[in-house]
Amino acid sequence: MANYKNELSWSASRAKEFTRCRREYYYSRYASWGWWTEKPRGEKYETMVHKNLTSLPAMAGLNVHDAIEHWFHLKRDGVDMSAEDLYNEAVDNFREGWRQSSTDAWKSAANKMTHLDEHHYGNEITKERTEKARELLERTTRYFVDSVDCKPAREAHPDNWRSLESMDTYMFLGTKIYAVPDFAYVDGETVHIWDWKTGIPREDDIFQLHSYALYACEKWSADPESIVLHVAYLNEQRVDTIPVNVGKLGEVQDHMSMSVREMMDVHYDPDEDPVIMENWPRTSDEAKCRWCRFRGICLPT
Numbered sequence: 695m696a697n698y699k700n701e702l703s704w705s706a707s708r709a710k711e712f713t714r715c716r717r718e719y720y721y722s723r724y725a726s727w728g729w730w731t732e733k734p735r736g737e738k739y740e741t742m743v744h745k746n747l748t749s750l751p752a753m754a755g756l757n758v759h760d761a762i763e764h765w766f767h768l769k770r771d772g773v774d775m776s777a778e779d780l781y782n783e784a785v786d787n788f789r790e791g792w793r794q795s796s797t798d799a800w801k802s803a804a805n806k807m808t809h810l811d812e813h814h815y816g817n818e819i820t821k822e823r824t825e826k827a828r829e830l831l832e833r834t835t836r837y838f839v840d841s842v843d844c845k846p847a848r849e850a851h852p853d854n855w856r857s858l859e860s861m862d863t864y865m866f867l868g869t870k871i872y873a874v875p876d877f878a879y880v881d882g883e884t885v886h887i888w889d890w891k892t893g894i895p896r897e898d899d900i901f902q903l904h905s906y907a908l909y910a911c912e913k914w915s916a917d918p919e920s921i922v923l924h925v926a927y928l929n930e931q932r933v934d935t936i937p938v939n940v941g942k943l944g945e946v947q948d949h950m951s952m953s954v955r956e957m958m959d960v961h962y963d964p965d966e967d968p969v970i971m972e973n974w975p976r977t978s979d980e981a982k983c984r985w986c987r988f989r990g991i992c993l994p995t
């Protein structure tokens with residue numbers, strides 16, 4: 695395998711993790727680093743396994759994202775996918791994730807396959823919870839295909855598409871910034887950026903969307919005031935449309951700059967430098983540990 699280097703990189707979700715608990719961020723970004731070189735498998739591999747745990751609602755959300763992405767690919771090929779087709783695809787994705795997690799198939803590629811937190815920690819998944827997940831798949835896919843609110847995204851011409859769930863980066867303060875708008879297209883001079891959400895609305899969503907607006911400015915030289923953000927809360931059946939204003943974008947950039955510098959202060963190369971554990975304290979808010987994916991290796995048993 696190529697000789698990778700652990701370089702500092704930033705994304706809205708990494709920043710959230712860094713703020714939530716330094717120790718969690720350490721497990722995620724440093725302690726699992728180099729697991730592929732560990733022979734025999736040991737702590738690094740174990741940490742990577744925990745890093746890749748996901749929850750049932752998060753898996754259902756991903757299943758919907760993947761199905762919608764496929765919907766767009768088929769549209770580009772001239773194929774129309776009905777609400778029922780989209781739902782069936784999301785259900786197939788869900789079943790496949792469930793199979794990988796419940797049969798231990800995930801062990802054949804723990805960094806790529808689905809492994810549910812609930813299975814890992816032996817927490818019962820009730821019928822009510824799986825039914826709720828099924829309802830989410832149905833409600834969200836139906837809303838995407840049938841609603842008037844999502845029509846502008848559905849009807850955007852493929853020639854005008856700029857981004858479709860593709861991971862991309864740009865540089866800011868010498869640091870690689872990851873930005874993954876779910877979908878973006880241009881309409882004349884206006885850049886429309888869409889994000890599909892299957893959970894409830896959160897304040898962080900607006901920050902995340904604005905970080906995509908910065909990406910649009912950087913990558914496509916978009917004028918900030920010609921960018922429109924759309925957060926589609928598919929399960930809530932509503933789309934919030936937010937025009938970007940330069941003041942707000944400046945605030946987001948300041949926040950990003952502070953966040954990148956904080957991460958920079960404690961960044962180290964785990965292949966070369968010794969770890970300074972004082973930089974990675976556990977959170978003092980125990981409520982955050984209850985559902986943390988690293989609780990099995992972090993907390994005393």
Ligand code: SF4
Binds near residue numbers: 717721976977992993
């Ligand atoms: S279990 Fe708690 S202290 Fe440990 S990484 Fe998770 S949130 Fe942080």
